Amino acid sequence: MLGSVTSTISLRKCFYLSVMVFVLSTLMAMVIIIKLSPLESVRCQSRGGTTPSIEWSSTSPGANININNRRIDNDSQSENTNNETAKETNDDNNIYHKKMRNNSNNLLNRMSKLSWKMRSKMKPLLMQNNTKQLDINYNIHIFYYPWYRSLSYDGEWRHWNHNYLPNWKKNDKRVFPDGSHRPPADIGANYYPSLGCYSSNDPQVIDRHMWQLREAGVGVLVVSWMPPTAPDSTDSLMADLLDAAHRYNLKIAPHIEPYPGRNPINLMEHISYLFNRYASHPALHRAARNNNGPLLPVVYIYDSYRFPSSAWWELLSERGNLTLRGSEIDAVYIGLLVESSHRSHIKKSRFDGFYTYFAVNDFSYGSTWKNWKDLNKFATQNGLLFVPCLGPGYIDTQVRPWNAENTRHRRHGQYYETAWRSAMSSGANIIAITSFNEWHEGTQIEPAKSVSNKDFTYLDYEPEGPDFYLNLTKWWVQQFTEKFNFL
Known part of the structure; x- marks a missing residue:
């Protein structure tokens, strides 16, 4: 009563x-x-x-x-x-x-x-x-970056000391900062993490992240991955991440990043290496390509459109000369859609689905919210998975100081809420969040705190508090789950 x-x-x-x-x-x-x-x-x-x-x-x-x-x-x-x-x-x-x-x-x-x-x-x-614990929803994915290193834990800084990137607009004559940031007071981000400049290798940090995502009801971490031979490789962390995810009943899908010399042939070799090492792990995310198909690993491929569709067809079509369908590295392969023309590329390449990644509304055709209904319709008509990607905002001027025009202010959660509504109204039954901890681009939902140095004051989530975006994510995951009646 x-x-x-x-x-x-x-x-x-x-x-x-x-x-x-x-x-x-x-x-x-x-x-x-x-x-x-x-x-x-x-x-x-x-x-x-x-x-x-x-x-x-x-x-x-x-x-x-x-x-x-x-x-x-x-x-x-x-x-x-x-x-x-x-x-x-x-x-x-x-x-x-x-x-x-x-x-x-x-x-x-x-x-x-x-x-x-x-x-x-x-x-x-x-x-x-x-306040009650949500059931995990494996149709909610989130991009996760394990590339941070700290001086105290690893003996060196990585990513917190990110360089200022050169302006991609060659005719822009404005003068911007160059060089690199100097953590811990000065980092390559517009927000400052509540955990400080942590190491992604730290087991306590990994456990904390898994717990936070479990509390928010997010089911799948799409983890940035490159092979061991690539610079900035995150492969050495995959086993620890899978073990930690399994403790919290979470799943992991690899997000294949661009790396020097990547092409469809050696990419398949590297995915073969990935599966040989980790395919038997219970935390590797699996899904069916169709209603009656077997459960296969899910793999996201960033910048997939940089290779011609004919090259992908040889690998992803059952009639391709180098087809991997039915082999030990068969998987649900999800390509990146940026421009409208990439719809044809995705279809001709024989990808199983596509995602939009960017958290910047109107930055690209794929990231524009008003296009998501049409993209979902296209996916449905062609038997593809559609994964709209939403985020709480975007700001990268501590890394790309010339890129202010692409800033999307959070407006105390309003931007995030509008993105969620747009994704849910599109009809897509899988949603990805960009991101948990991409601090360089200001898309993170990981807790942030108020910090300033003599030259810069970092943004934060006040007055709502450092956990605001985790709580907001939890609320929207619940709405999504109830709408689509996930069990």
Whole structure:
């Protein structure tokens, strides 16, 4: 009885808070429509004391936008200075309009903060039933990167000390930083991990990550992999990752990264090596190519479109001269779709499915949310798996300082929520999250903390807290599971 009363009260609170947020959002929309002031706030963050909140535009992160404080008296300066009455009138008008704009700005800022405050109070209510452990959903995949190394654990830094990458736009004459970052104070990321600059080799870190993903209900880690001979290879960690995943009843699918000299022939040789070592492990993720087919390992192949479809056909078609179908390295092979034309490439290559990877809406055809329904329809018509990939946001300006135009601000979870809704409405029954810990590109849902050095202040998840995106993921996994009635 007490439980039902508590549930009723919680639902009632949730309803009232939802109504209040709706009313506030409507009021804000009305204010915007009548053009009191442009609302560009994408991050509300307090650093303590009296530090003002910073408003960033979507095209120039870090720029303080306040167009309503520009002086608007250029015309009055050209008036006859001897006409004191006209000057005073113009000055009065300027002061009046400036005051009105400032008042409008203040009103919008207060409404924005109040809206986020109400939303932050409502979210725990929406997620309060998630205190119980979710059943794992193996149709939720997440990209995982085990390439980090620390000086204290490994004797060297890797990836935390990432280089600034050269600008791919050769006609861009702007000057940007170069060289490499110097951890632990300065890292190649716009956010800073709660665990600090950890080593992916550390068993405690691995165990912590597996526990976090298990709590969120995510079933499959798509683990970045390259063969032992490749630079930055992660093969030495696969056994430990598989063992740790198995302890939490999670699964692992390899994500074949590009590496020097990769081609379809040696790629199959390297996958043969991978299967010979790990195919018997119970944590290796398997799925059926069709309803009546056997369970086969699942393999993601990044940049698959760089090889011609004719080369893939020889390997993935049952009629190919080098076919691997029915062999010991037969698998569910999932290629990357970036451009619209890649649909034909995927089909002609005889891939079993395709994924979109990028967490940047509108960056590519595949990553654009509005295209996912059509892509799912294409996949269904051709007997393919479609895996839309969503993320909480994107920012990589600590690695690609010239790439601000592709930043996608998180907006306190709104971006992530919209991506989830788009993926679920597409009809796809497998969803991948980009990513758990790709810190360089700011797509991680791994907990982050507030950190700053003398030159840079790292982004964080405040005011919702370091675990916000894990909790939000858990909530959406539950919605996805209920919608598709997964058991």
